[in-house]
Amino acid sequence: xxxxxxxxxxxxxxxxxxxxxxxxxxxxxxxxxxxxxxxxxxxxxxxxxxxxxxxxxxxxxxxxxxxxxxxxxxxxxxxxxxxxxxxxxxxxxxxxxxxxxxxxxxxxxxxxxxxxxxxxxxxxxxxxxxxxxxxxxxxxxxxxxxxxxxxxxxxxxxxxxxxxxxxxxxxxxxxxxxxxxxxxxxxxxxxxxxxxxxxxxxxxxxxxxxxxxxxxxxxxxxxxxxxxxxxxxxxxxxxxxxxxxxxxxxxxxxxxxxxxxxxxxxxxxxxxxxxxxxxxxxxxxxxxxxxxxxxxxxxxxxxxxxxxxxxxxxxxxxxxxxxxxxxxxxxxxxxxxxxxxxxxxxxxxxxxxxxxxxxxxxxxxxxxxxxxxxxxxxxxxxxxxxxxxxxxxxxxxxxxxxxxxxxxxxxxxxxxxxxxxxxxxxxxxxxxxxxxxxxxxxxxxxxxxxxxxxxxxxxxxxxxxxxxxxxxxxxxxxxxxxxxxxxxxxxxxxxxxxxxxxxxxxxxxxxxxxxxxxxxxxxxxxxxxxxxxxxxxxxxxxxxxxxxxxxxxxxxxxxxxxxxxxxxxxxxxxxxxxxxxxxxxxxxxxxxxxxxxxxxxxxxxxx
Ligand code: M6R
Numbered sequence: 001x002x003x004x005x006x007x008x009x010x011x012x013x014x015x016x017x018x019x020x021x022x023x024x025x026x027x028x029x030x031x032x033x034x035x036x037x038x039x040x041x042x043x044x045x046x047x048x049x050x051x052x053x054x055x056x057x058x059x060x061x062x063x064x065x066x067x068x069x070x071x072x073x074x075x076x077x078x079x080x081x082x083x084x085x086x087x088x089x090x091x092x093x094x095x096x097x098x099x100x101x102x103x104x105x106x107x108x109x110x111x112x113x114x115x116x117x118x119x120x121x122x123x124x125x126x127x128x129x130x131x132x133x134x135x136x137x138x139x140x141x142x143x144x145x146x147x148x149x150x151x152x153x154x155x156x157x158x159x160x161x162x163x164x165x166x167x168x169x170x171x172x173x174x175x176x177x178x179x180x181x182x183x184x185x186x187x188x189x190x191x192x193x194x195x196x197x198x199x200x201x202x203x204x205x206x207x208x209x210x211x212x213x214x215x216x217x218x219x220x221x222x223x224x225x226x227x228x229x230x231x232x233x234x235x236x237x238x239x240x241x242x243x244x245x246x247x248x249x250x251x252x253x254x255x256x257x258x259x260x261x262x263x264x265x266x267x268x269x270x271x272x273x274x275x276x277x278x279x280x281x282x283x284x285x286x287x288x289x290x291x292x293x294x295x296x297x298x299x300x301x302x303x304x305x306x307x308x309x310x311x312x313x314x315x316x317x318x319x320x321x322x323x324x325x326x327x328x329x330x331x332x333x334x335x336x337x338x339x340x341x342x343x344x345x346x347x348x349x350x351x352x353x354x355x356x357x358x359x360x361x362x363x364x365x366x367x368x369x370x371x372x373x374x375x376x377x378x379x380x381x382x383x384x385x386x387x388x389x390x391x392x393x394x395x396x397x398x399x400x401x402x403x404x405x406x407x408x409x410x411x412x413x414x415x416x417x418x419x420x421x422x423x424x425x426x427x428x429x430x431x432x433x434x435x436x437x438x439x440x441x442x443x444x445x446x447x448x449x450x451x452x453x454x455x456x457x458x459x460x461x462x463x464x465x466x467x468x469x470x471x472x473x474x475x476x477x478x479x480x481x482x483x484x485x486x487x488x489x490x491x492x493x494x495x496x497x498x499x500x501x502x503x504x505x506x507x508x509x510x511x512x513x514x515x516x517x518x519x520x521x522x523x524x525x526x527x528x529x530x531x532x533x534x535x536x537x538x539x540x541x542x543x544x545x546x547x548x549x550x551x552x553x554x555x556x557x558x559x560x561x562x563x564x565x566x567x568x569x570x571x572x573x574x575x576x577x578x579x580x581x582x583x584x585x586x587x588x589x590x591x592x593x594x595x596x597x598x599x600x601x602x603x604x605x606x607x
Pocket of ligand 1: 298299300301302344345346347348349350353396397398399482483486602603604
């Protein structure tokens with residue numbers, strides 16, 4: 001989940017590398033670095049912290065060279081430090097790496113026993129050292145790289161440059177994403193299409209366990225046995241991946257505010273002009289023949305699966321197992337030939353979710369990838385893609401992708417229910433109408449941001465916060481807690497409201513705010529009982545409910561927030577808004593780095 005970039009250019013590589021790294025900073029921001037080849041030597045600049053530190057350094061000490069590599073790091077092996085920052089250089093080779101080398105201890109010990117020394121704690125320096133040894137033995141760059149690749153275990157995307165070669169860059173991937181960009185008289189390679197969007201709109205996705213040799217006018221692709229291959233070129237709409245804050249202070253705030261429009265767009269694309277029937281991509285999952293569904297994802301996307309389980313089971317009468325992707329394939333799940341597998345991922349690159357998808361494919365399950373990035377590895381490997389159409393999401397905290405995942409999953413649920421003859425066409429139409437009320441209702445919540453700001457001025461003083469809810473809103477309690485921890489660093493946990501009394505209620509006192517999502521639905525009364533249990537123990541409750549829910553509540557809450565009334569089918573989507581805004585404004589109150597919170601990265605491509 002680092003970002004890598006390589007350029008074989010026709011003018012100074014530094015500005016384009018920095019521009020690409022700006023786009024890649026969402027993948028990691030512990031340190032960054034750049035290396036070029038100029039006058040037969042490799043020059044490097046590296047800096048700890050955000051990309052701005054590297055830019056300052058380069059302002060003072062720019063580097064020459066038309067061929068170069070760049071990196072933005074999310075630390076795996078070794079703390080964020082100058083020594084551990086990429087590019088790593090040993091002898092006549094420098095490289096950048098995204099991934100984890102699992103056999104690096106063995107390789108490192110072997111190299112030490114042969115007299116090599118190391119200056120960093122990283123697995124990457126081991127790759128550089130191994131490759132350098134082979135170059136010194138007389139191998140060409142191509143031979144040395146292939147030999148190195150065949151000795152690595154784990155996941156990697158790599159870019160190599162060589163001291164005596166100012167027109168060759170070699171890049172390789174196994175497990176981590178990599179894309180080549182075609183320019184005119186220049187070639188690019190990077191972690192994703194976003195990094196290359198301002199450089200070119202012609203891309204070739206590097207295949208699994210393939211490498212590519214780039215010069216400034218061609219790219220030759222090979223597998224690790226050196227067999228040449230010819231992957232296809234794709235053309236992207238660069239504007240669709242170019243990103244800006246559009247006047248907002250943070251990407252997260254912009255993305256929260258984009259939800260009415262992206263949901264409307266996504267829904268339009270799933271329903272056609274008459275809005276009466278869900279019309280999904282041409283190849284549909286065959287839900288009528290499925291006996292159950294297994295859903296896997298990580299983080300926020302996993303909470304979207306939690307909500308979908310309620311919908312699939314209630315509306316389509318299809319049993320659903322949900323698993324955290326990093327656990328799924330290790331628990332020996334039970335399935336049959338008729339089990340369908342759905343993975344959900346904003347990036348489509350999350351290593352654990354990708355591994356879960358491959359596990360399901362190996363077991364011959366029909367696989368569906370619910371993804372935002374339609375060119376991602378998951379999108380390319382799954383049998384069926386369900387695009388969520390949220391547009392590029394930059395803020396590390398997922399917001400519009402979550403609500404769009406829910407809208408996409410809700411549409412899949414309706415499609416499944418129709419195929420399985422569990423709903424009539426008029427019922428389907430009614431569900432669709434409810435979904436179409438979302439943009440308006442979300443706008444209504446957004447108009448009340450000031451109330452959330454007031455609440456957060458007090459809320460952000462807490463050290464611990466609990467979120468509670470019941471039924472299909474319970475995953476929103478989990479999501480609210482994750483969002484808050486992630487960007488405000490306040491400790492928070494989500495619980496099923498009825499579960500409090502089995503332990504967590506011992507935490508309650510007047511310093512622990514309890515945020516309760518309780519729309520006036522069939523579970524309202526039961527949730528209210530749980531709120532009273534909290535109040536009776538001196539707890540301070542923020543009640544988030546609709547007008548009826550707030551009116552019917554008798555008791556002393558610390559604060560309340562009124563939500564628009566909505567059908568209970570869509571309430572898990574609408575209640576994402578207060579969860580997001582409470583986290584956002586608590587983070588603002590605490591002065592944290594909202595878009596790039598500490599220790600995190602947007603796309604987690606390591607297991
Ligand atoms: O790209 P993905 O949806 O697969 O990412 C999964 C999680 O890493 C992600 O949702 C993470 O939990 C977010 N930072 C939460 O806001």
